[in-house]
Amino acid sequence: MNLKDLSRKLGLSPTTVSRALNGYPEVNEATREKVVAAAKLHNYKPNTRAIRLATGRAMAVGHVIPVETRHEIVNPIFADFIAGAGETYSRAGYDLILSIVPDGDEARVYREMKSRGNVDGVIVHSPRQVDFRIGLLHEIAMPFVVHGRATGAAQAYSWVDVNNRRAFRRAAGFLLDLGHRRIGLINGLEFMDFAIRRRTGYLEALAEKGVAPEPGLMRSIEMTESLGYEAARDMLAQPNPPTAFLLSSMIIALGARRAIEERGLVMGRDISVITHDDDLSYMKNGTDVPIFTATRSSVREAGRRAAAMLLETIATPSPLPTSQLLEAELIIGQSTGPVPNRS
Amino acid sequence: MNLKDLSRKLGLSPTTVSRALNGYPEVNEATREKVVAAAKLHNYKPNTRAIRLATGRAMAVGHVIPVETRHEIVNPIFADFIAGAGETYSRAGYDLILSIVPDGDEARVYREMKSRGNVDGVIVHSPRQVDFRIGLLHEIAMPFVVHGRATGAAQAYSWVDVNNRRAFRRAAGFLLDLGHRRIGLINGLEFMDFAIRRRTGYLEALAEKGVAPEPGLMRSIEMTESLGYEAARDMLAQPNPPTAFLLSSMIIALGARRAIEERGLVMGRDISVITHDDDLSYMKNGTDVPIFTATRSSVREAGRRAAAMLLETIATPSPLPTSQLLEAELIIGQSTGPVPNRS
DNA sequence: GGCGAAATTCAAACCGCTTTGGGTAATCTG
DNA sequence: CAGATTACCCAAAGCGGTTTGAATTTCGCC
Numbered sequence: 043m044n045l046k047d048l049s050r051k052l053g054l055s056p057t058t059v060s061r062a063l064n065g066y067p068e069v070n071e072a073t074r075e076k077v078v079a080a081a082k083l084h085n086y087k088p089n090t091r092a093i094r095l096a097t098g099r100a101m102a103v104g105h106v107i108p109v110e111t112r113h114e115i116v117n118p119i120f121a122d123f124i125a126g127a128g129e130t131y132s133r134a135g136y137d138l139i140l141s142i143v144p145d146g147d148e149a150r151v152y153r154e155m156k157s158r159g160n161v162d163g164v165i166v167h168s169p170r171q172v173d174f175r176i177g178l179l180h181e182i183a184m185p186f187v188v189h190g191r192a193t194g195a196a197q198a199y200s201w202v203d204v205n206n207r208r209a210f211r212r213a214a215g216f217l218l219d220l221g222h223r224r225i226g227l228i229n230g231l232e233f234m235d236f237a238i239r240r241r242t243g244y245l246e247a248l249a250e251k252g253v254a255p256e257p258g259l260m261r262s263i264e265m266t267e268s269l270g271y272e273a274a275r276d277m278l279a280q281p282n283p284p285t286a287f288l289l290s291s292m293i294i295a296l297g298a299r300r301a302i303e304e305r306g307l308v309m310g311r312d313i314s315v316i317t318h319d320d321d322l323s324y325m326k327n328g329t330d331v332p333i334f335t336a337t338r339s340s341v342r343e344a345g346r347r348a349a350a351m352l353l354e355t356i357a358t359p360s361p362l363p364t365s366q367l368l369e370a371e372l373i374i375g376q377s378t379g380p381v382p383n384r385s
Numbered sequence: 386m387n388l389k390d391l392s393r394k395l396g397l398s399p400t401t402v403s404r405a406l407n408g409y410p411e412v413n414e415a416t417r418e419k420v421v422a423a424a425k426l427h428n429y430k431p432n433t434r435a436i437r438l439a440t441g442r443a444m445a446v447g448h449v450i451p452v453e454t455r456h457e458i459v460n461p462i463f464a465d466f467i468a469g470a471g472e473t474y475s476r477a478g479y480d481l482i483l484s485i486v487p488d489g490d491e492a493r494v495y496r497e498m499k500s501r502g503n504v505d506g507v508i509v510h511s512p513r514q515v516d517f518r519i520g521l522l523h524e525i526a527m528p529f530v531v532h533g534r535a536t537g538a539a540q541a542y543s544w545v546d547v548n549n550r551r552a553f554r555r556a557a558g559f560l561l562d563l564g565h566r567r568i569g570l571i572n573g574l575e576f577m578d579f580a581i582r583r584r585t586g587y588l589e590a591l592a593e594k595g596v597a598p599e600p601g602l603m604r605s606i607e608m609t610e611s612l613g614y615e616a617a618r619d620m621l622a623q624p625n626p627p628t629a630f631l632l633s634s635m636i637i638a639l640g641a642r643r644a645i646e647e648r649g650l651v652m653g654r655d656i657s658v659i660t661h662d663d664d665l666s667y668m669k670n671g672t673d674v675p676i677f678t679a680t681r682s683s684v685r686e687a688g689r690r691a692a693a694m695l696l697e698t699i700a701t702p703s704p705l706p707t708s709q710l711l712e713a714e715l716i717i718g719q720s721t722g723p724v725p726n727r728s
Numbered sequence: 729g730g731c732g733a734a735a736t737t738c739a740a741a742c743c744g745c746t747t748t749g750g751g752t753a754a755t756c757t758g
Numbered sequence: 759c760a761g762a763t764t765a766c767c768c769a770a771a772g773c774g775g776t777t778t779g780a781a782t783t784t785c786g787c788c
Contacts, residue, residue: 043500044744055768060746070766090503091437092744095773100434102482109468114685115666116468118461125452125459128485137503138483139445142471157386160433160480266667267639268676293667296610296639303646323458324609324636333611342457387774398738403776413736435774438743735784741777748771756763 469688
């Protein structure tokens with residue numbers, strides 16, 4: 043059943059039927075009702091491909107997921123971010139096109155998306171500190187919103203981000219207030235923008251208290267359980283081990299906890315731990331009382347907001363770039379406590 | 386730059402240019418070269434929307450991800466499965482359309498995908514034991530491949546699955562051979578087909594050794610870390626606790642390990658653990674020596690295969706349903722050992 | 729050299745919808 | 759009541775490709 047068939051059945055022109063269904067004013071209410079009823083009766087759904095060609099809009103947004111080529115790691119937060127974004131898209135009748143791209147191929151993919159016209163805009167994931175994609179997307183005039191930020195981009199751009207610096211500054215400050223002076227930072231890879239901001243926050247908190255940072259207490263790793271374990275284990279094996287950890291993800295935290303318990307230490311008593319918690323659906327930080335003290339910010343919510351922002355950017359011809367800085371809450375769990383007395 | 390522009394520049398008809406670029410034989414090699422060169426020079430990429438309308442193919446496949454409405458859980462294996470599938474699609478020039486759908490809305494979504502024609506086929510995720518989607522997709526003649534299986538479907542269908550029954554039978558058998566008689570099963574939700582098969586395998590192994598199953602040693606949970614922890618903790622707190630665990634995912638395993646260590650037990654010595662390992666990129670089971678003894682099967686590989694199978698199904702008019710049963714390897718890690726003597 | 733076949737190329741139809749530019753009948757004006 | 763609006767509907771022209779059917783060259787061969 044297509045538009046022509048339906049219009050023939052109704053004894054109307056395709057024009058009128060199309061207008062009736064799309065809510066244009068130049069059609070009699072009575073005929074509109076007839077048309078709508080007939081459409082429902084015959085279960086008419088306009089062909090997406092035709093709409094797209096006729097309107098020149100793709101009615102789709104792209105999420106380009108760069109995959110670490112060396113380790114083939116897919117960032118596990120994508121699942122939840124996309125779940126959030128997907129809600130927004132489907133409400134607006136947009137498709138979500140997912141493109142898994144080996145990092146390095148990205149420029150080509152974006153260019154092709156533009157020239158082939160199969161998306162109206164894109165979400166940029168995992169920005170690096172200086173990220174070529176922002177310049178590129180501006181150049182090819184592809185609407186976009188960044189999940190995260192990049193420093194020193196030439197032009198302004200829209201983004202949704204967590205206040206990573208502030209979150210880690212507060213978290214480190216909290217640990218310092220508890221008396222901790224040796225705080226191990228296990229961060230994500232520090233060419234990623236968020237990781238740099240977190241480290242900055244950590245360093246600021248130390249500086250504020252006049253505590254000198256130590257290279258031996260700072261690690262930057264891919265965020266997997268086993269690497270988290272190894273990093274924590276190594277730090278704990280140092281002659282002068284940390285009394286607290288500040289961790290960049292729940293997954294790292296699980297690994298770190300393993301290292302801690304393996305050493306016979308008790309979290310919250312012998313050693314304090316604060317982790318960032320993206321509030322992933324399958325990785326909840328405890329059911330009632332949080333296990334980990336954490337800086338929490340829902341990545342799903344970030345997805346929802348980024349998606350809404352992108353749709354707005356697409357709708358408005360040349361909008362001013364907007365941004366949303368989400369504050370992470372510092373939630374107190376069972377993994378932090380005063381620095382233990384070492385006699 | 387569109388086809389008309391390019392053909393004008395070349396002094397050829399759009400017909401010829403289109404044919405030249407699509408490799409049709411009825412065009413002179415010399416002109417083809419000229420056309421290809423000009424296309425590259427002017428960076429001509431045919432408009433996807435137009436191709437789709439003209440050919441009647443969507444050049445896209447849909448992945449409908451049902452989201453547990455109550456808990457909003459997104460199955461974390463999707464990220465890797467889709468990464469695998471995505472590779473295959475992009476090589477074939479297909480788009481991957483991701484649809485996040487509250488479970489319950491699925492039927493509508495599939496029907497609309499069909500009548501609006503924005504996908505050529507779909508991957509069915511997380512089949513239930515008896516799953517309405519298989520009948521539905523047959524009814525609306527939408528090509529599909531199931532990741533997993535469903536029992537007792539009226540018609541045959543294509544699928545890619547892990548031999549879950551066999552994997553868990555082997556794993557349980559292995560534990561039984563080590564002398565374990567009280568093996569706690571912490572399974573996924575048992576309306577999911579894979580979970581039922583795993584339980585069946587577990588029960589078969591027990592039966593084979595004449596060990597009676599105990600309800601108190603079998604749990605069925607959503608696969609999160611905290612629920613895994615709780616289930617394991619509760620089982621260990623029983624008067625006659627299990628000496629081994631058989632677990633349905635690495636994430637559950639992390640929770641179980643927490644419960645085990647909290648109780649002061651040592652994995653591989655006091656208690657044995659085998660888990661299923663989907664070989665997720667961010668959740669590796671140890672770097673050199675696996676931490677957990679595990680039934681391992683790469684979900685990413687499953688994604689690759691399912692995608693390839695779907696593309697073939699789409700290409701061939703009415704193919705016979707095919708299927709691939711992947712065997713999980715039983716890899717021995719540090720988490721299993723003989724049953725401890727309890728004096 | 730001429731004729732039929734093969735090799736090339738092209739004009740035009742079509743995919744299924746939106747949208748422009750008229751038309752015609754109904755409704756207002758003055 | 760004539761003329762101007764307004765309300766409503768339609769034919770036809772896109773959107774940017776693919777594909778059919780036909781026309782034009784070029785060849786092969788007697």
